[in-house]
Amino acid sequence: xxxxxxxxxxxxxxxxxxxxxxxxxxxxxxxxxxxxxxxxxxxxxxxxxxxxxxxxxxxxxxxxxxxxxxxxxxxxxxxxxxxxxxxxxxxxxxxxxxxxxxxxxxxxxxxxxxxxxxxxxxxxxxxxxxxxxxxxxxxxxxxxxxxxxxxxxxxxxxxxxxxxxxxxxxxxxxxxxxxxxxxxxxxxxxxxxxxxxxxxxxxxxxxxxxxxxxxxxxxxxxxxxxxxxxxxxxxxxxxxxxxxxxxxxxxxxxxxxxxxxxxxxxxxxxxxxxxxxxxxxxxxxxxxxxxxxxxxxxxxxxxxxxxxxxxxxxxxxxxxxxxxxxxxxxxxxxxxx
Amino acid sequence: xxxxxxxxxxxxxxxxxxxxxxxxxxxxxxxxxxxxxxxxxxxxxxxxxxxxxxxxxxxxxxxxxxxxxxxxxxxxxxxxxxxxxxxxxxxxxxxxxxxxxxxxxxxxxxxxxxxxxxxxxxxxxxxxxxxxxxxxxxxxxxxxxxxxxxxxxxxxxxxxxxxxxxxxxxxxxxxxxxxxxxxxxxxxxxxxxxxxxxxxxxxxxxxxxxxxxxxxxxxxxxxxxxxxxxxxxxxxxxxxxxxxxxxxxxxxxxxxxxxxxxxxxxxxxxxxxxxx
Numbered sequence: 001x002x003x004x005x006x007x008x009x010x011x012x013x014x015x016x017x018x019x020x021x022x023x024x025x026x027x028x029x030x031x032x033x034x035x036x037x038x039x040x041x042x043x044x045x046x047x048x049x050x051x052x053x054x055x056x057x058x059x060x061x062x063x064x065x066x067x068x069x070x071x072x073x074x075x076x077x078x079x080x081x082x083x084x085x086x087x088x089x090x091x092x093x094x095x096x097x098x099x100x101x102x103x104x105x106x107x108x109x110x111x112x113x114x115x116x117x118x119x120x121x122x123x124x125x126x127x128x129x130x131x132x133x134x135x136x137x138x139x140x141x142x143x144x145x146x147x148x149x150x151x152x153x154x155x156x157x158x159x160x161x162x163x164x165x166x167x168x169x170x171x172x173x174x175x176x177x178x179x180x181x182x183x184x185x186x187x188x189x190x191x192x193x194x195x196x197x198x199x200x201x202x203x204x205x206x207x208x209x210x211x212x213x214x215x216x217x218x219x220x221x222x223x224x225x226x227x228x229x230x231x232x233x234x235x236x237x238x239x240x241x242x243x244x245x246x247x248x249x250x251x252x253x254x255x256x257x258x259x260x261x262x263x264x265x266x267x268x269x270x271x272x273x274x275x276x277x278x279x280x281x282x283x284x285x286x287x288x289x290x291x292x293x294x295x296x297x298x299x300x301x302x303x304x305x306x307x308x309x310x311x312x313x314x315x316x317x318x319x320x321x322x323x324x325x326x327x328x329x330x331x332x333x334x335x336x337x
Numbered sequence: 338x339x340x341x342x343x344x345x346x347x348x349x350x351x352x353x354x355x356x357x358x359x360x361x362x363x364x365x366x367x368x369x370x371x372x373x374x375x376x377x378x379x380x381x382x383x384x385x386x387x388x389x390x391x392x393x394x395x396x397x398x399x400x401x402x403x404x405x406x407x408x409x410x411x412x413x414x415x416x417x418x419x420x421x422x423x424x425x426x427x428x429x430x431x432x433x434x435x436x437x438x439x440x441x442x443x444x445x446x447x448x449x450x451x452x453x454x455x456x457x458x459x460x461x462x463x464x465x466x467x468x469x470x471x472x473x474x475x476x477x478x479x480x481x482x483x484x485x486x487x488x489x490x491x492x493x494x495x496x497x498x499x500x501x502x503x504x505x506x507x508x509x510x511x512x513x514x515x516x517x518x519x520x521x522x523x524x525x526x527x528x529x530x531x532x533x534x535x536x537x538x539x540x541x542x543x544x545x546x547x548x549x550x551x552x553x554x555x556x557x558x559x560x561x562x563x564x565x566x567x568x569x570x571x572x573x574x575x576x577x578x579x580x581x582x583x584x585x586x587x588x589x590x591x592x593x594x595x596x597x598x599x600x601x602x603x604x605x606x607x608x609x610x611x612x613x
Contacts, residue, residue: 017611056466056606075606079469090464094361095354106350107468135361151464 005032007159007191008053013062015048022048024215025062035185035192037202039312040212046195047087049212050161053193054082067159080109083157087164087195089148093137097128097147100136101154108155122150141168149177153184160184162194166201174201181205203308211312213319219311227306236284237275239300243267244274244291272299343477347470351478352485355452359482365451369444373490376436377498384428385505400427407576425509429502434523434577435567439560440494441528442535445487446556449536452479453543454552463613466606476604480536487532495524522582530589535559537596544603547612 008030015023023045030036040046051057052064055071055078064071069078091100101119110118123129126146136144145168152160165181166174182205184190196202202209203223211219211226219226244265265274278284281303291298359365400423404415415423456462465475495516502515516524539556546552566585569575 051610054467056610058607076469076471079467082467084464084467086463086467088460088463090461092354092358092459092461094358099354099357103350103354104464104468107347107465107470109344109347109469148464 006030007032007034007067008036008193009063009065010049010053011063013049013052013064014060015045015052015057016060021215023052023059026217028210028217028220030191030193032191033185033189034208035181035194035206037206037209038193038195038212039197039199039202039209039308040195041197041316044212045215046212047163048215050084050163050193050195054079054084054161080155081157082159082161083152083155084161085148085152085163085165087167089144091136091144091148091151094135096133096135097123097139098132100147101151104151105154110155118154122153126150142170142173145169146173149180157190159191159193162192162196164196165194166196166198178205199307199309199312209308211315213315218315218319223308223311226308226311229311233277233279234281234284235275235277235304235306236287237273237300237302237304238265238288238291238298239271239273239302240291241272241297241299243269244296245294343474344470347468347474348478348481351465351470351475352481355448355479355482356486359448359451359486362451365447368447369486369490372443373440373494373497376433376440377494378501381429381433381498382501382505385425385502385507385509400424411576411578421509425506426514429506430515430517430520431570431577432567433498434520435563435570437491437495437498437523437528438531438563438566441487441491441532442560442563444490444535445483445532446535446539446559447553448483448486449480449539450543450549450552450556452482453540454546455549457543457609457613458548460613462609466610472604472606473601475606476540476601480540483536483539484529484532487536488529491524491528491532495520519577519579519582522579522586523577527582527586527589530586530593531563533593534589534596537593537600540600541596541603544608 006029008028010026010028013023013026013028014021026045026049038046038049048057052059053066053071055073055075058072066078067081071078095103098119101122102115105115105119119132120129123132126149128143128147128150131139131143136147139147145165149165152162162181166177169177178201181192181194185192194202194206206223208220208222209226210217219229221229244267265276267274276287278287284301284303288298288301400420404412404423407415415426418426456465470478499515503510503513506514535556538559539552542556543552546555566575570577575581
C-alpha cells in the first residue's frame with residue numbers, strides 16, 4: 001500500500017433516522033498512513049459515519065468504500081482489517097482484562113497460538129499486566145479506556161477508528177496515546193480516522209481534518225489550510241509595564257484614512273497584556289517600533305497564528321449566524337501617527 | 338450477514354463469553370439454582386415422604402374424577418395402586434411434569450434476557466457489533482448461551498428428581514416407579530422445545546426493549562400455555578401420555594422454528610446499533 005492509496009472513500013454518503021439527518025452528502029477521501037481528524041460537536045454525525053464506514057449501519061444513499069470493500073456487503077471481511085475504539089469503552093464489568101482480550105482475539109480471528117502472547121504484549125504495552133486477572137468492574141475510567149484501546153489493536157488492524165481516544169485519560173495517559181497514534185501512523189503505516197472534540201489534539205496529531213456540522217462536512221484540509229482560509233491575520237500579545245498611549249487603544253475616535261491601517265490594541269489591566277490582530281506577520285516590527293518610540297517597556301511578545309480552535313469556532317459561529325470578529329484586511333498597509 | 342458457512346470458533350467465543358458473564362451474575366444465576374432446587378427436590382421430597390401418612394379422604398372425589406376420565410391403559414395402571422400410591426403417582430408423575438416445561442423455559446428466558454436486552458442496557462453490545470462475526474454467528478452464539486444451560490438444568494433436574502421421588506416415596510411405593518416412558522419423551526423431546534420457545538420469544542422481545550427487566554417481564558408471558566396445561570391436567574381435560582407429549586413437542590418445535598425465523602430476520606446489526 002502506498003501513501004497515495006485511498007483507504008476510505010465516500011461519495012454523497014447520507015444516513016437519515018426517520019426525519020433526522022445524521023449524515024448528509026459526505027464526500028471524503030482518506031489516504032493510506034494518514035491520521036485524519038474528524039471534528040464536530042455532539043450529534044454532528046461523527047459516530048454515525050464510523051458506523052457507516054464499518055458496515056454496522058447501512059446508508060440511506062451514497063457510496064462508501066473502505067480498503068476497497070463495500071462495508072455493508074463485505075462487513076465481516078472488512079472488520080477483520082479495521083479496529084474501532086468506541087466512544088464508550090463497551091467493556092463488560094464481569095470479565096477480567098485477560099478474558100476480555102482473549103475473547104475478542106478469538107472473535108477477530110487472531111491465531112490461536114499467537115493469541116496468548118499478543119494479549120500479554122498488549123497488557124504490558126497499556127500498563128495493565130499486573131491487573132490482567134482483575135475484573136474490569138474494578139477498573140478506573142482511564143484503565144478501561146486503555147483496555148479498550150488494547151482491544152482495538154488486538155488483530156493489528158490496517159485502519160484504526162478512534163472515537164474520542166483520550167476521553168477520561170490523565171495527562172500522562174493522553175501523552176501515551178498521542179505517542180501511540182504517531183507511532184502507529186509513522187512506523188506502522190496504519191491509517192487512523194480519529195473523531196475528537198479536542199482541537200489541540202487534532203492540531204497536534206492530524207495531517208488533515210474534516211469538520212462536521214449538523215451531519216454535513218463543513219470544512220476539509222490541513223489544520224494550516226483551514227486556519228489560512230479564515231484570513232484573520234496574526235494575533236499578537238505584548239506584555240508591557242504600563243498602559244500604552246491612548247492613541248493606540250480602542251475605541252478609536254478618528255476614522256483611519258482609507259489607505260492606512262492603525263492597529264487597535266486592547267489592554268488588559270490585570271495581566272498588563274496589550275493584544276491586537278495584524279494583517280500579516282510583516283506588520284509586527286512596525287508595531288513594536290511604535291511602542292518603543294512611545295516609551296513603552298516591552299517584557300514579552302507572543303505571536304499566535306489562528307489555531308484549529310479558531311477555525312472550529314469560526315465555523316460554528318458562521319453556522320449559528322454570529323458575525324465574525326473584525327479582522328484587518330491583509331492587503332491594507334498601515335501607518336503610525 | 339453473508340452466505341458463507343458459520344465460523345464456529347467465533348460462535349463458541351460469543352457463547353463462552355456470555356456464559357462467563359452469566360456465571361458471575363447473581364441475579365441470573367440464583368433463580369436458575371434455587372427454583373429447581375425448590376421445585377424438583379424439596380417439594381417433591383416432602384410429598385414423597387408424607388405419601389404414606391397422607392389422608393386422601395378429602396381429595397378422593399377429585400382423584401376419582403381423574404381416574405374415571407383417564408384413558409384405558411392408564412386406568413389399568415392406576416387400578417393396581419392403593420389410594421395413597423395413586424395420590425403419590427398422580428402428584429409426582431403427572432402434576433409435576435409441567436414443571437419440566439417451565440424450568441427450561443424460565444432458564445432460557447432469564448439468560449437470554451441478560452444476553453440480548455441486558456447487553457444493550459450495560460452498553461457492551463457495540464464492541465461486539467464491530468467484530469467480524471456475522472449477525473447469524475452472533476445470534477447463534479448468544480442463543481446457545483441460553484439454550485445449553487436450560488438443557489443442563491433440565492437434565493440435572495431430571496436426574497435429581499428421579500432420585501428424590503423414588504427415595505422419598507419408597508415407603509409408599511415399595512419399588513422404583515419413576516420415570517416412565519412419557520417422562521423420557523418429555524425430557525428429551527418436549528423440554529428442549531420448551532426452552533427454545535422461551536429463548537426465541539426473548540430474542541424477539543429484546544429487539545424491542547432496552548433493559549433486562551423489561552425483556553424478562555414481557556417475555557415471561559410465554560409461560561401462559563404451560564399454565565393452561567397444568568390447569569387442564571388438574572381439571573381432568575388433558576392427560577400427559579407419550580402420544581400427547583410427542584404431539585405437543587412437534588407443535589412446539591414448529592412454533593420454535595417460526596419464532597427463530599422471525600428472530601433471524603430481527604437480529605440485524607444495523608437495527609441493533611440504531612437503537613443503542
